[in-house]
Amino acid sequence: MRLEKRPEPSRAWMVATPVLAVILTMIAGGVMFALLGKDPFVAIRTIFWDPLFNEQFAAYSRPQLLVKAAPLILIAIGLSLGFRAGVWNIGAEGQYIIGAICGAAVGLAFYPADLFIVFPLMVLAGALGGFLWAMIPGLLRVRFGTNEILVSLLLVYVAEQLVASMALGPLRNPEGGGFPGSRNLQQYSAASNGELIAGTGMHWGVVAAFISVIFAYILLNRHLTGFHIRLAGQSPRAARFGGVNPGRLVLFCMGVSGALAGLAGMFEVSGPAGQIGIDFNVGYGFTAIIVAFLGRLHPVGILLAGLLMALTYIGGELAQFMLGLPSASIQAFQGMLLFFLLAVDMLTNFRVRIGRGAKI
Amino acid sequence: MNDTGPLLAIDGVTKAYPGVVANDNVSFTIHPGKIHALLGENGAGKSTLVKMIYGLVRPDSGAMLMHGAPFAPASPSAARTAGVAMVFQHFSLFDALDVAENISLGMEHPPPRRTLAERIREVSEAYGLPLDPTRRVGDLSAGERQRIEIVRCLLQDPKLLIMDEPTSVLTPQEVEILFRTLRQLAAEGTSILYISHKLEEIRTLCDGATILRLGRVVAECIPAERSAGDLAEMMVGQTLKAPEHAGGSAGEVVLSVTGLSLDPTHAFGTRLRDVSFQVRAGEVLGIGGVAGNGQDELLAALSGETLAPIGAITVNGRDIGTSGPTARREIGVLTAPEERLGHAAAPDMSLTENAMLTGYQRKGLAKNGFLDWRRARSFAEEIIKTYDVRTPGPGKAARALSGGNLQKFVIGREILQEPLVLAVNQPTWGVDASAAAAIRQALLDLAGRGAAVVVISQDLDELMEISDRFSALNEGRLSPSRPTHDLSVEDIGLMLGGAHDMEVAHVSG
Numbered sequence: 033m034r035l036e037k038r039p040e041p042s043r044a045w046m047v048a049t050p051v052l053a054v055i056l057t058m059i060a061g062g063v064m065f066a067l068l069g070k071d072p073f074v075a076i077r078t079i080f081w082d083p084l085f086n087e088q089f090a091a092y093s094r095p096q097l098l099v100k101a102a103p104l105i106l107i108a109i110g111l112s113l114g115f116r117a118g119v120w121n122i123g124a125e126g127q128y129i130i131g132a133i134c135g136a137a138v139g140l141a142f143y144p145a146d147l148f149i150v151f152p153l154m155v156l157a158g159a160l161g162g163f164l165w166a167m168i169p170g171l172l173r174v175r176f177g178t179n180e181i182l183v184s185l186l187l188v189y190v191a192e193q194l195v196a197s198m199a200l201g202p203l204r205n206p207e208g209g210g211f212p213g214s215r216n217l218q219q220y221s222a223a224s225n226g227e228l229i230a231g232t233g234m235h236w237g238v239v240a241a242f243i244s245v246i247f248a249y250i251l252l253n254r255h256l257t258g259f260h261i262r263l264a265g266q267s268p269r270a271a272r273f274g275g276v277n278p279g280r281l282v283l284f285c286m287g288v289s290g291a292l293a294g295l296a297g298m299f300e301v302s303g304p305a306g307q308i309g310i311d312f313n314v315g316y317g318f319t320a321i322i323v324a325f326l327g328r329l330h331p332v333g334i335l336l337a338g339l340l341m342a343l344t345y346i347g348g349e350l351a352q353f354m355l356g357l358p359s360a361s362i363q364a365f366q367g368m369l370l371f372f373l374l375a376v377d378m379l380t381n382f383r384v385r386i387g388r389g390a391k392i
Numbered sequence: 393m394n395d396t397g398p399l400l401a402i403d404g405v406t407k408a409y410p411g412v413v414a415n416d417n418v419s420f421t422i423h424p425g426k427i428h429a430l431l432g433e434n435g436a437g438k439s440t441l442v443k444m445i446y447g448l449v450r451p452d453s454g455a456m457l458m459h460g461a462p463f464a465p466a467s468p469s470a471a472r473t474a475g476v477a478m479v480f481q482h483f484s485l486f487d488a489l490d491v492a493e494n495i496s497l498g499m500e501h502p503p504p505r506r507t508l509a510e511r512i513r514e515v516s517e518a519y520g521l522p523l524d525p526t527r528r529v530g531d532l533s534a535g536e537r538q539r540i541e542i543v544r545c546l547l548q549d550p551k552l553l554i555m556d557e558p559t560s561v562l563t564p565q566e567v568e569i570l571f572r573t574l575r576q577l578a579a580e581g582t583s584i585l586y587i588s589h590k591l592e593e594i595r596t597l598c599d600g601a602t603i604l605r606l607g608r609v610v611a612e613c614i615p616a617e618r619s620a621g622d623l624a625e626m627m628v629g630q631t632l633k634a635p636e637h638a639g640g641s642a643g644e645v646v647l648s649v650t651g652l653s654l655d656p657t658h659a660f661g662t663r664l665r666d667v668s669f670q671v672r673a674g675e676v677l678g679i680g681g682v683a684g685n686g687q688d689e690l691l692a693a694l695s696g697e698t699l700a701p702i703g704a705i706t707v708n709g710r711d712i713g714t715s716g717p718t719a720r721r722e723i724g725v726l727t728a729p730e731e732r733l734g735h736a737a738a739p740d741m742s743l744t745e746n747a748m749l750t751g752y753q754r755k756g757l758a759k760n761g762f763l764d765w766r767r768a769r770s771f772a773e774e775i776i777k778t779y780d781v782r783t784p785g786p787g788k789a790a791r792a793l794s795g796g797n798l799q800k801f802v803i804g805r806e807i808l809q810e811p812l813v814l815a816v817n818q819p820t821w822g823v824d825a826s827a828a829a830a831i832r833q834a835l836l837d838l839a840g841r842g843a844a845v846v847v848i849s850q851d852l853d854e855l856m857e858i859s860d861r862f863s864a865l866n867e868g869r870l871s872p873s874r875p876t877h878d879l880s881v882e883d884i885g886l887m888l889g890g891a892h893d894m895e896v897a898h899v900s901g
Contacts, residue, residue: 039789039791039792041740041789254762254763254765255761255762255763256752256758256761256762256763257761259745259748259763262741263738263741263749266738266739266740266741267734267735267738267739267740267741269731269734269735270734270735270736270737270738270749271738272697272717273695273697273717273727273729273735273736273749273750274717274749274750275696275716275717275718275721277716
């Protein structure tokens with residue numbers, strides 16, 4: 033058995049590999065759950081089926097699907113642009129945090145004024161915060177040739193320290209009795225990002241996520257900038273020849289992914305999370321990397337992958353709660369998903385041949 | 393062993409790849425001490441055949457005999473043990489290492505360093521190939537690099553030396569020296585399998601020739617007894633028409649380069665030094681030179697991938713040196729770099745997308761940044777039709793095309809945009825003879841319509857055929873141009889810088 037490079041990437045496999053990866057993950061995960069002494073079929077059903085259709089839990093967990101998927105999709109869409117162009121922003125978690133801090137700070141600055149303008153300003157501040165945080169690795173790469181993977185990643189830890197000190201310092205709720213954490217924005221209607229349709233989980237962040245999917249789709253398929261992004265990722269020399277300015281492209285990709293991550297953070301802090309706390313971030317920025325690749329860096333793929341990943345989160349929690357599965361096993365399960373995706377990915381560019389020597 | 397018996401006999405060898413039969417029942421023999429030519433167009437099956445002899449590829453059927461005994465090398469190292477050595481067209485050398493280090497890396501059992509340096513000196517002097525074992529390869533010319541490869545082979549005392557297109561990177565003077573070395577080797581009993589599509593060389597050098605076309609042996613002959621025209625017809629299977637000049641007189645100066653000096657953009661790049669030339673409307677300027685003397689850098693300076701100081705490059709009196717590729721295309725300055733895959737075209741993108749790559753401005757394929765894929769597709773179809781690109785359609789990925797077909801696509805893409813200035817580097821490299829003729833004709837037609845055309849090429853015959861004036865690039869310097877019609881081969885050789893470091897060259901024995 034050997035591998036042979038295809039003359040052209042296979043379109044059929046490009047669509048089929050994520051499905052195959054999910055199936056393989058279910059099998060390997062099932063084996064793992066069985067080794068942990070749980071019934072693999074029940075475990076898989078609890079993760080993938082019960083959150084949506086179990087009468088007892090669905091009413092709670094179904095809206096959670098959109099709540100959890102929205103930040104993943106929003107961040108992953110931004111990252112996918114960079115990943116396609118060969119710009120590796122690994123620090124979306126940090127940009128997400130900074131976006132949340134900036135959004136929350138603007139909202140809290142107006143407290144308790146009941147102005148229509150507060151929420152739009154918070155949206156702008158969140159996007160700008162994420163954008164500026166991402167510009168640090170972007171400009172350093174363009175100006176000094178530093179590695180944006182390292183710089184953006186390390187800035188996550190800076191952002192984590194920053195959010196903790198904000199929660200203890202400037203943004204602490206003055207009426208909170210000295211406890212860390214800001215005022216709850218859900219209780220400040222001008223700044224609150226509440227449910228738009230009751231019982232669905234739909235908030236402004238979900239709307240923004242859907243818009244970003246459409247925006248990215250048009251950008252990549254219909255616009256020169258998107259064409260240049262794809263070109264730069266596939267063939268940097270051809271891109272230069274075609275007139276792409278590599279530095280400008282790096283800044284564009286870092287900027288957009290940072291702004292979208294910042295937006296995600298801002299919608300989270302003003303909505304589902306409600307406040308800036310010491311442990312505000314829960315890893316959306318890192319999981320979004322998996323979502324971006326699981327979705328094949330394609331906007332529609334990312335939409336589906338985000339929903340799937342959100343499902344494994346909710347289902348994973350449910351499985352912990354219902355079956356007593358350790359949380360590490362749920363994380364391992366999600367890791368398997370990325371592992372299998374990358375492994376079967378080669379089928380789009382290679383085909384497996386049995387036996388030696390090709391004959392016609 | 394009989395003295396008149398063949399050293400190597402190829403008997404009915406067949407090798408098929410998916411979709412193409414590379415060698416179909418090929419037979420020929422090489423006798424000891426003879427120089428045998430393998431002649432054919434690109435894609436005729438020459439490379440596959442020598443890869444089988446060198447143990448890189450195994451035949452599907454047929455046999456090879458060495459001294460009458462079955463010969464089926466499983467790997468290049470087995471072939472080397474049997475006395476087969478090969479000099480590849482593309483060198484496998486490490487720029488950052490010195491000559492002796494490079495040679496020892498390619499040997500099965502390299503001797504200690506000091507002994508090796510001695511041996512290198514001995515062998516290189518005995519064969520008139522002076523080589524300093526301590527020089528760093530990155531600093532050497534292409535001719536010197538080839539000498540490293542040859543010396544590496546000679547150190548292994550080969551019975552059969554395979555040379556794949558050895559002269560494509562050499563000046564005429566260096567070719568002379570190489571031929572003397574090869575003749576000396578043959579006189580000492582080494583057989584040489586010489587692969588080329590250059591007919592005159594084969595006529596002067598080789599004792600016998602096997603001509604391949606589409607994987608089959610179409611003729612065996614003694615090349616000295618045939619005319620170059622005969623050989624070409626056997627090789628191509630049809631009569632070739634020499635391109636015709638449209639015969640228009642040159643107009644105003646369009647492209648003017650003045651005192652252009654540029655630092656290399658990467659290590660082992662070539663510095664351009666005070667390059668000046670002018671090209672008039674309707675004129676073809678040929679720029680010759682051995683690879684690595686600044687061709688890529690010059691093309692990058694013309695395309696806008698490298699920016700030039702203000703005033704160094706002007707088109708119709710307007711400075712373009714400080715603008716990037718996009719702005720230059722708007723003005724009508726188009727280019728086609730040497731490397732098709734990965735530079736002139738994105739390998740994994742479709743032909744439609746590759747038509748968009750350089751065509752969106754002048755062909756109106758984009759409005760306010762939004763792309764019109766339907767028009768891009770019809771532009772790609774127009775290129776495919778006009779330049780006879782063999783492909784199922786514009787949806788195919790660029791890398792699925794053969795080199796020659798992709799080259800036709802790339803050159804056609806630029807010509808169909810009706811440029812004011814077109815600069816191409818190696819326009820017919822690796823393209824079969826009939827397609828090469830079509831590309832040359834298209835370039836001449838473009839000049840006939842009033843464009844200023846710059847052709848950078850290592851193929852001197854090509855430059856003599858299509859250019860009005862000729863300049864040579866040597867170590868980043870461009871010679872003053874001279875009208876092509878009164879240049880001799882010796883003149884050109886001297887313009888190219890003669891033979892590099894060959895003053896001490898001599899042939900002993």
